[in-house]
Amino acid sequence: MxxxxxxxxxxxxxxxxxxxxxxxxxxxxxxxxxxxxxxxxxxMPVITDFYLLSIVEYLNSKSSATVGEISDCFGFDKSKTTNYINQLQSEKVVIQNGDRIRIKRKVLGLNxxxxxxxxxxxxxxxxxxxxxxxxxxxxxxxxxxxxxxxxxxxxxxxxxxxxxxxxxxxxxxxxxxxxxxxxxxxxxxxxxxxxxxxxxxxxxxxxxxxxxxxxxx
Structure with a gap:
């Protein structure tokens, strides 16, 4: 065999x-x-990237955050952060109003x-x-x-x-x-x-x- x-x-x-x-x-x-x-x-939202989940975790600890704040937290440039946010938006995990981004759909703590x-x-x-x-x-x-x-x-x-x-x-x-x-x-x-x-x-x-x-x- x-x-x-x-x-x-x-x-x-x-x-x-x-x-x-x-x-x-x-x-x-x-x-x-x-x-x-x-x-x-x-x-369930399909997320296979560790950094995407880390951003969700960060946003979960706040009411909202800007692209700049997320970039500063993780050491990303703003274009990379924007790409990550777009991926999370495509899964309807986050929503952006003006320059503020917040959690829309629960990810952490799911069964x-x-x-x-x-x-x-x-x-x-x-x-x-x-x-x-x-x-x-x-x-x-x-x-x-x-x-x-x-x-x-x-x-x-x-x-x-x-x-x-x-x-x-x-x-x-x-x-x-x-x-x-x-x-x-x-x-x-x-x-x-x-x-x-x-x-x-x-x-x-x-x-x-x-x-x-x-x-x-």
Whole structure:
């Protein structure tokens, strides 16, 4: 089995259950093979830029601000700030009256649902765990996925200590071997960007499930 085939099996499972996902979203501190979102609204403003969210956060702390004030706060030139404001206006997040800009649509504090990241490896489970741990900065849960015949090589105690889940994958489907622990490091703006990327790139219908996403085939 090639790594691309391993990822394809995961995709097949997610498509079968109509679970929204995206492949290889670049998050700066890591690029998961597959990222999943369950529960976020498709109507949420799609923002995948950290600075855009930082400007929203700044405006949220004030009643309003000018382009100059935003530029001074972030060290941007005014043309760059204006471009950012235009992007936020296109998502109907801010409104501009004269030279004053204020929040129009709530972004911070939205229910982003559950985010799950998966790192697929053919056999190098140690490096896979290290990568999966980085994903906890922007995901609620993180998994290492391996071919079924390689699961026996994994140090289960090591995996349990890391809080990373383990998935066994073969041509017949996916089996959850170890449940992951919920991240205590997941940062809202990072999670927002990942969720936006999933909604933007793969607007699949969400299958709302009460049980764990990998608990049933």
């Amino acid at each position: 090639l790594e691309s085939e391993l990822v394809e099996q995961i995709e097949n499972y997610l498509n079968k259950y109509q679970i929204r996902y995206a492949k290889e979203v670049r998050m700066g501190i890591g690029v998961p093979d597959v990222s999943i979102n369950i529960g976020a609204s498709k109507s 982003l649902g559950k985010t799950i990241s998966i790192e697929a490896k053919l056999k190098d489970w140690k490096s896979g765990i290290l990568q999966a741990e980085r994903y906890l900065m922007f995901s609620d849960y993180s998994y290492l996925a391996l071919p079924k015949d390689k699961i026996k090589n994994v140090n289960i105690e090591h995996l349990n200590k890391s809080g990373i889940g383990l998935l066994s994958v073969d041509m017949f489907g996916i089996e959850e071997i170890i449940k992951p622990s919920m991240s205590t490091e997941c940062e809202y703006k990072q999670k927002y960007m990942l969720t936006s990327s999933i909604i933007k790139r793969y607007p699949h219908t969400i299958k709302r499930r009460k049980d764990n996403v990998f608990s049933k085939l």
